[in-house]
Amino acid sequence: MAHETQTLNERAQLLLKALVERYIADGQPVGSRALSKLSGLDLSPASIRNVMADLEDMGFIASPHTSAGRIPTARGYRFFVDTLLTVKPLDRLEINQLEGQLQIESTQKLVTSVSHVLSELTRFAGVVVTPRRSAGFRHIEFLKLSEKRLLLILVTADGDVQNRIILTEKSYSPSELIEASNILNQNYAGCSFEDIRRRVQAELKQLRENMTQLMTAALAAGDQAVSESAEDVVISGEVNLLGVNDLSSNMDKLRELFNLFEHRTTLLQLLDHSSRAQGVQIFIGGEAGLQPLDECSVVTAPYEVDGKVVGTVGVIGPTRMAYERVIPIVDVTAKLLSSALAQR
Amino acid sequence: MAHETQTLNERAQLLLKALVERYIADGQPVGSRALSKLSGLDLSPASIRNVMADLEDMGFIASPHTSAGRIPTARGYRFFVDTLLTVKPLDRLEINQLEGQLQIESTQKLVTSVSHVLSELTRFAGVVVTPRRSAGFRHIEFLKLSEKRLLLILVTADGDVQNRIILTEKSYSPSELIEASNILNQNYAGCSFEDIRRRVQAELKQLRENMTQLMTAALAAGDQAVSESAEDVVISGEVNLLGVNDLSSNMDKLRELFNLFEHRTTLLQLLDHSSRAQGVQIFIGGEAGLQPLDECSVVTAPYEVDGKVVGTVGVIGPTRMAYERVIPIVDVTAKLLSSALAQR
DNA sequence: CATTGGCGCTCCTCCCGGAAGAGTGCTGGC
């Protein structure tokens, strides 16, 4: 149990690397014999067993039972991805293919397609945390649905269209509605609702009473639209995880996992963590602090607009995943998403 | 194998009913002994065995192996739901609770919440085929995003907001855009795009060239919006099916099933069938013609607006489901949805 | 002193066979 030496000599590292790679490849505990052949070190199984015993003492590997080979622990995976892993970047062709599958028509579609592409490429679950809406609006429009129900259409600065139904106390005439939207559009387009609220109070004291009521409602709705839709997470390809043996063998875990997927807020917290760091980040097993994920790893990368992080993309799969492949995919996808968003 | 008598005498029916009910309740093959106690017929197991042999000959029940009890076949279920089943309608309280959970803010939310409620109540998967959009528009708006990209905002007659990006060949000035939308809104609000197209050609020959271009683009986009979003199917609570023993025991089937869920169009075809009939309809096992569903039943009911069927709600669960409970739930939900839609 | 072959040990998996239990089909009596 004593994790004596925290530093691994080169041989131990090489063996650990070979072991993890092998285990990732075929999911069977790896024995000394197999390692002896794989490692390229020309060591006998007996010598390797010594090293393996050390690695086990240090908590990098473990054996499921007395006489099986060893499998990596979470700590082993951690060390592996941090210092042993050699990722090979995607080649130009793959990037182009990936890019070709993105649907750039709207932010919504873009996000969905990114999530989808991630799941398709990795055959795990793809997730994207949608960007927070920027706080301003580009255009606003009131539309009368019935006596006291107004439809507020709000085009946000990033070109997304939001709509909300407002219940009013009194009935407004079409011309009043047009007037209100004109005022807002002509004077305040591009400002944040925060600003508008302040300026409306200052500048438009002379506005007719009912008009300010309308404005207030609009601003409230706008605020709400911004804050409510602040962040959301889009998941694709959960089904893929049904086909992953490591996960589908214990049904109960699998159910927990899928329940987690329905619980957007929890997932959001986890993914938000990643947007603080920059570059690809990896959560292995329970590191994220969520039990349902203890057989899973989450590979994430933040994406940005104008140099500011606005969201996260990621892949959720079994801990035993081909990191050297998943990592560049997530990395590139985040970058492609960033640049796709920059073009609007 | 010869399905000799197609008519079942009363005793046989009673026994079949008891058998199916018992099997639905606990999922174990039902033996003659158990039936003898359940049926209330005061018959000995031996006599019951005779009847069971007949039922088996007629294809209503089958035994998994020589010495297990019997379980209903698809045909048995069919007969059960068609003529033996006694559904007890939901009481007022339950209906109110159900109604309280619907979100009536928008058609979209309404449909989602209906699907969700169905899955919550039945603990299976809830599906809703969204209504076809009515073909007219209530309001239309052009918004310039960049030089050659316009955002078309379209409020459909049923109050939903659609938006599409139009790529134009030339650049339009804001006033041109306003003019175009004014023309459309003032003259053609409420008409179908079909009509508009005809009338625009007839009445507005004198329009400036670039204006007609814009109109054409708008109409095309409108058409597309209507046809594209013609029908879609919303599923909730697929996760629930992971917890259903009958399904989760064979992983492969389960995966097929979940793949089916991702394949909206196939599902749509199935559900569309149901909108022809009126009232609750039930597809048992493979009756729907889809293998992934052969361990499932689908309970559907159409819903309507102004007396016209516009969509379908339904529940997908294991064949061994509590029909007497699911049927009224689906039935009532369809009616609630109809009346919720009528209020707009 | 690191490396290595050898040996004993543990534990898993697979397979077999017997016992128990459930439920049927059949038969002969009422």
Place this chain on the structure above:
DNA sequence: GCCAGCACTCTTCCGGGAGGAGCGCCAATG
């Protein structure tokens, strides 16, 4: 027509080898 009884069939559930994989330890070796 109903039913008690009986033989039969299958499934499920251990328990006990046999085989195999892989480890730990040890003593020999360069």
